[in-house]
Amino acid sequence: MKIAVIGLGKAGLPIASVIVNRGFEVVGVAIDERKCEDINGGKNPIPEEIGLDELIKMHGGKGLIATANYENAKECEIFIIIVPLFTDENNNPDYSIIESAFRNVGRILKKGDLVVLETSVPPGTTEERARKWLEEESGLKLGEFYLAYSPERIMTGFSISRLEKFPKVVGGVDKESGQKAFVTYQTFIPNLHLVSSARVAEFTKIAEGCYRDVNIGLANELFKIAGELDVNFYEARTYANHEYCHIHLPSTGVGGHCIPVYPWFLVNDMEKRDKFDYAKLLRTAREINDEMIEYWAEKIVLELECMKINRPLNELKICVKGISFREGVKELYHSRNLALAKLLSEKGLNVYVYDELFSKEEVGEMGLKYLEPEDADLVFDSFRLTLEKYDNR
Amino acid sequence: MKIAVIGLGKAGLPIASVIVNRGFEVVGVAIDERKCEDINGGKNPIPEEIGLDELIKMHGGKGLIATANYENAKECEIFIIIVPLFTDENNNPDYSIIESAFRNVGRILKKGDLVVLETSVPPGTTEERARKWLEEESGLKLGEFYLAYSPERIMTGFSISRLEKFPKVVGGVDKESGQKAFVTYQTFIPNLHLVSSARVAEFTKIAEGCYRDVNIGLANELFKIAGELDVNFYEARTYANHEYCHIHLPSTGVGGHCIPVYPWFLVNDMEKRDKFDYAKLLRTAREINDEMIEYWAEKIVLELECMKINRPLNELKICVKGISFREGVKELYHSRNLALAKLLSEKGLNVYVYDELFSKEEVGEMGLKYLEPEDADLVFDSFRLTLEKYDNR
Numbered sequence: 001m002k003i004a005v006i007g008l009g010k011a012g013l014p015i016a017s018v019i020v021n022r023g024f025e026v027v028g029v030a031i032d033e034r035k036c037e038d039i040n041g042g043k044n045p046i047p048e049e050i051g052l053d054e055l056i057k058m059h060g061g062k063g064l065i066a067t068a069n070y071e072n073a074k075e076c077e078i079f080i081i082i083v084p085l086f087t088d089e090n091n092n093p094d095y096s097i098i099e100s101a102f103r104n105v106g107r108i109l110k111k112g113d114l115v116v117l118e119t120s121v122p123p124g125t126t127e128e129r130a131r132k133w134l135e136e137e138s139g140l141k142l143g144e145f146y147l148a149y150s151p152e153r154i155m156t157g158f159s160i161s162r163l164e165k166f167p168k169v170v171g172g173v174d175k176e177s178g179q180k181a182f183v184t185y186q187t188f189i190p191n192l193h194l195v196s197s198a199r200v201a202e203f204t205k206i207a208e209g210c211y212r213d214v215n216i217g218l219a220n221e222l223f224k225i226a227g228e229l230d231v232n233f234y235e236a237r238t239y240a241n242h243e244y245c246h247i248h249l250p251s252t253g254v255g256g257h258c259i260p261v262y263p264w265f266l267v268n269d270m271e272k273r274d275k276f277d278y279a280k281l282l283r284t285a286r287e288i289n290d291e292m293i294e295y296w297a298e299k300i301v302l303e304l305e306c307m308k309i310n311r312p313l314n315e316l317k318i319c320v321k322g323i324s325f326r327e328g329v330k331e332l333y334h335s336r337n338l339a340l341a342k343l344l345s346e347k348g349l350n351v352y353v354y355d356e357l358f359s360k361e362e363v364g365e366m367g368l369k370y371l372e373p374e375d376a377d378l379v380f381d382s383f384r385l386t387l388e389k390y391d392n393r
Numbered sequence: 394m395k396i397a398v399i400g401l402g403k404a405g406l407p408i409a410s411v412i413v414n415r416g417f418e419v420v421g422v423a424i425d426e427r428k429c430e431d432i433n434g435g436k437n438p439i440p441e442e443i444g445l446d447e448l449i450k451m452h453g454g455k456g457l458i459a460t461a462n463y464e465n466a467k468e469c470e471i472f473i474i475i476v477p478l479f480t481d482e483n484n485n486p487d488y489s490i491i492e493s494a495f496r497n498v499g500r501i502l503k504k505g506d507l508v509v510l511e512t513s514v515p516p517g518t519t520e521e522r523a524r525k526w527l528e529e530e531s532g533l534k535l536g537e538f539y540l541a542y543s544p545e546r547i548m549t550g551f552s553i554s555r556l557e558k559f560p561k562v563v564g565g566v567d568k569e570s571g572q573k574a575f576v577t578y579q580t581f582i583p584n585l586h587l588v589s590s591a592r593v594a595e596f597t598k599i600a601e602g603c604y605r606d607v608n609i610g611l612a613n614e615l616f617k618i619a620g621e622l623d624v625n626f627y628e629a630r631t632y633a634n635h636e637y638c639h640i641h642l643p644s645t646g647v648g649g650h651c652i653p654v655y656p657w658f659l660v661n662d663m664e665k666r667d668k669f670d671y672a673k674l675l676r677t678a679r680e681i682n683d684e685m686i687e688y689w690a691e692k693i694v695l696e697l698e699c700m701k702i703n704r705p706l707n708e709l710k711i712c713v714k715g716i717s718f719r720e721g722v723k724e725l726y727h728s729r730n731l732a733l734a735k736l737l738s739e740k741g742l743n744v745y746v747y748d749e750l751f752s753k754e755e756v757g758e759m760g761l762k763y764l765e766p767e768d769a770d771l772v773f774d775s776f777r778l779t780l781e782k783y784d785n786r
Binding site for chain 2: 123124166167169193195196197199200201203204205207208210211212214215217218221222224225226228229230231232235236237239240242244245246247266269270273275277278279280281282284285287288291
């Protein structure tokens with residue numbers, strides 16, 4: 001069985017590596033030719049992914065062939081599509097990358113082949129869109145090929161172990177597709193569950209993201225309230241939480257490709273159906289999390305005013321320490337920490353940033369100023385949510 | 394050490410029983426003289442509370458003396474206040490019962506005594522209100538007596554085991570009170586944690602309630618969305634949930650004395666401070682949960698219309714099965730199931746109710762009509778959220 005993995009990013013490359021390591025031949029398709037060369041040369045492009053170095057070194061260019069050309073995957077019988085889905089300024093999904101991947105697969109699709117989408121998408125995407133794209137390009141009808149959905153549940157840094165241990169879900173566009181995908185995936189995913197449809201599998205992943213966004217929103221809300229009430233949020237959280245209570249941690253908001261994006265899939269869908277009331281908690285949580293940078297900006301300005309240094313506010317050096325969306329992951333997509341630094345700059349303050357994952361040059365390229373925290377007057381630690389003052393006069 | 398427990402309701406009587414069972418003399422104060430007689434006669438007024446029968450039988454009228462007269466508690470050194478707090482039509486707390494209990498205790502308070510409040514209250518209540526009530530009545534100052542807060546975490550039916558196993562929190566109005574309450578409570582609560590203040594302990598309990606209300610609101614919202622998307626919510630929930638994801642169950646809303654009440658403590662407090670944005674998730678979750686009865690009423694009406702029985706809608710017999718706020722607990726406070734039955738009646742429909750915990754007479758006293766489910770045309774099961782049709786023409 002020869003398997004194609006379309007997309008070799010932070011989600012695609014780990015699953016391609018896990019599959020090849022189970023003894024299957026894998027063709028990985030990625031648009032970035034240099035990345036393909038690296039992988040074929042045994043070089044891992046995601047060094048922060050634990051266990052990936054060894055797998056790429058062992059299989060890159062051998063069992064796992066990376067290519068930019070779909071023609072090289074035409075002998076595959078299984079196509080796993082795991083490419084990014086971005087959203088536009090109105091938080092609506094832009095399907096162009098997924099559509100292109102499906103149409104390219106459609107052109108090399110043969111009778112009996114199985115296509116599985118892994119990208120997190122609005123429920124209904126596989127059944128309504130992916131099927132149409134494949135049928136249009138291949139000239140085949142569903143039934144002649146199989147189509148299913150199985151959401152990736154990776155977490156950068158822990159993706160290999162997640163694929164090996166975490167429960168994974170798969171659902172077909174029809175019954176045969178579900179069965180076929182289940183049996184196939186079982187050969188490389190140990191903890192696999194078949195659900196009744198692709199739509200249910202899609203909803204499963206989005207619901208999980210909504211749970212996290214709403215609970216982070218709740219933590220941020222309770223954190224702000226605790227501050228008003230002169231209560232140490234972290235102490236109260238420690239004792240509020242038990243087996244039935246899971247209050248999350250506060251933050252500067254929620255970043256990355258997943259959690260801040262998924263709730264909009266449901267909110268926008270419900271609003272298009274005139275069901276404005278059906279997603280109001282999801283919308284409110286999104287607002288709370290996105291607005292946290294305003295809260296922190298206000299705290300920072302108040303702190304600067306309290307410092308009463310004999311200089312105008314805009315001369316004091318503020319350092320935002322930590323700009324990536326999550327600690328330890330070099331990724332800025334929807335980073336609220338970066339947004340906070342930009343917001344403070346827009347307010348006319350003298351803002352610098354520091355992040356151990358980014359060099360001075362990389363920071364400069366973002367249009368921001370670099371500063372070591374100890375050279376600042378005030379340091380905001382984005383991950384610890386602490387404000388520290390230094391005497392740098 | 395002689396201990397008074399003020400309030401012998403669903404929360405007070407279990408803790409009084411656990412304390413007496415540890416070998417302490419307990420005076421229980423309750424306004425209901427008949428209930429006191431029952432308890433002193435060894436009769437348990439809360440039969441659904443597992444393990445309470447035996448404790449009341451063993452200690453009622455012996456180690457545990459129930460009385461309506463505070464004077465009988467004047468030799469106690471420890472006063473545990475665990476009386477109800479109701480809210481008014483604007484969801485503001487009505488402190489009158491708590492105030493009366495504190496003032497009555499104040500009148501018999503002696504130097505060195507400890508008073509602990511257990512009722513769930515808005516953060517700041519013990520420090521700001523309870524202290525004042527005690528000082529005014531006793532003529533003593535804090536420091537001459539001790540004052541602390543330790544939230545009850547009971548759940549009717551499981552309160553005894555909760556007191557024996559569940560983590561319990563205590564915090565003092567000052568450091569000495571916290572220490573004194575911690576040492577005292579340790580003699581009868583095995584899993585006890587001292588926090589830095591009464592305020593933190595109060596917030597702990599309210600935060601836990603908010604977590605549950607918001608997560609039930611989220612479950613209700615996702616349930617409604619899943620319905621729109623033709624997804625089986627329960628199936629998706631099963632596979633969405635894992636060690637980091639705890640999507641709750643949908644419902645007709647949230648009833649009882651606790652969860653629907655606590656979020657308002659924070660919402661109203663924040664709104665009084667002009668921080669309208671600080672509790673918007675809590676407010677939205679409250680709205681969603683309270684509005685669930687509208688959702689179910691609509692489903693029921695749609696179902697009736699689909700039945701196309703050759704009779705006018707208002708002649709069809711609808712039975713709401715389950716009217717208590719929680720299954721197995723004979724308690725109607727803020728019951729959304731009861732509210733649903735009333736809402737359907739107000740719409741002019743022919744509504745009956747059935748609940749195995751309530752007799753036909755008790756149902757009649759509520760102004761509702763009683764019917765066995767099998768005699769109805771349509772049965773809505775409030776706990777299972779199912780609609781069943783019967784052919785009763």
